[in-house]
Amino acid sequence: MKTIAVIGAGTMGNGIAHVFAQKDFKVNLIDVSSNALEKGISTISKNLDRMIAKGTSTEEEKANTLTNISTCTSLKDGVTNVDLVVEAASENIDIKLGIFKELEACCAEKTILATNTSSISITQIASATKRPDKVIGMHFMNPVPIMKLVEIIRGYSTSDETTTAIMGLSKQLDKTPTEVNDYPGFVANRILMPMINEAIETLHHGVAGILEIDTVMKLGMAHPMGPLQLADFIGLDVCLSILNVMYDGLKNPKYAPSPLLVNMVMAGKLGVKSGEGFYDYSGNKKAEKISAQFIKG
Structure with a gap:
């Protein structure tokens, strides 16, 4: 070729x-x-x-x-x-x-x-x-x-x-x-997306804040970046699309996307690509500031 x-x-x-x-x-x-x-x-x-x-x-x-x-x-x-x-x-x-x-x-x-x-x-x-x-x-x-x-x-x-x-x-x-x-999500996303979705649910239910969740996964599990920062990097719309494909294809409720993820995508908060997701990227592309919507929350 x-x-x-x-x-x-x-x-x-x-x-x-x-x-x-x-x-x-x-x-x-x-x-x-x-x-x-x-x-x-x-x-x-x-x-x-x-x-x-x-x-x-x-x-x-x-x-x-x-x-x-x-x-x-x-x-x-x-x-x-x-x-x-x-x-x-x-x-x-x-x-x-x-x-x-x-x-x-x-x-x-x-x-x-x-x-x-x-x-x-x-x-x-x-x-x-x-x-x-x-x-x-x-x-x-x-x-x-x-x-x-x-x-x-x-x-x-x-x-x-x-x-x-x-x-x-x-x-x-x-x-x-x-x-x-050839199964929905293949290997990478079948494992990764439920983890990201669970991190969003953890935030949604008030178990911990954005920085706290990402810090636990980075320092406790040796991940190079936290799941919420990673979701912003991938694009929250992409995460939602993948979860929907797995939920529709596998008919298992564990793949149902978090309501918080759904709402953020509907609001146009897609992560790095839109300038705001869980973090604020208006100044640069580093996740240095929590998004204003979560500061208010």
Whole structure:
């Protein structure tokens, strides 16, 4: 595989484009919004600058990485004759089914279709195509340039050949691919999201405050960041979406999202991306101040 198309220039999409381009793959970064594409390239450039400052990259490698990325607002133009498509659009089944239906019509027969979904059924996504054997989950962790894990999820009809190819490709990116089965939430989020949800419930019931909950998990469980800060980083809307997928798919009340989480998402308090979640990010992206709504509470 030499040519990759990445659909979606948001946090995950630009990170995926970054790691492929850095390993000298030719990448078409696709988004319907030209502004999103500009922001995505800017983010990649800033992340490369951080790597240069840390001594893990060079100006020459940065220039080469950026040269390897082309941007496109047309899905059809961006996926023609590529070896692999990695879809990193919103965590919404209807959006993903629409994209994969279009990919089936636009992509060459050889093209493998991967999705970066963090919870939605690969088998269901593959049903929008006539090549379910070539559809696979390739769930990168955030931030993509730093995190080593890639969950590789086989749908019901995903072939051994496709799985082997994607496992090998992940290793070419210096990632650690881990094969899991196609159940709601897979492994990472099936374990992580109930923990985050329980932390939100703990706050909701007044057992402890935001800093106290995060401090207990950081110092008591050796987590690099607390679950509430992590939820802000992931995006509270994404957390809610994943919990809903697991609740609907597994019919188990333990996956029902906390009412506090639901209310925060409805209020537009989504975490870092909106400037406020459990913490206030209006000045910078560090969780240094508790959100005003919780100070008042």
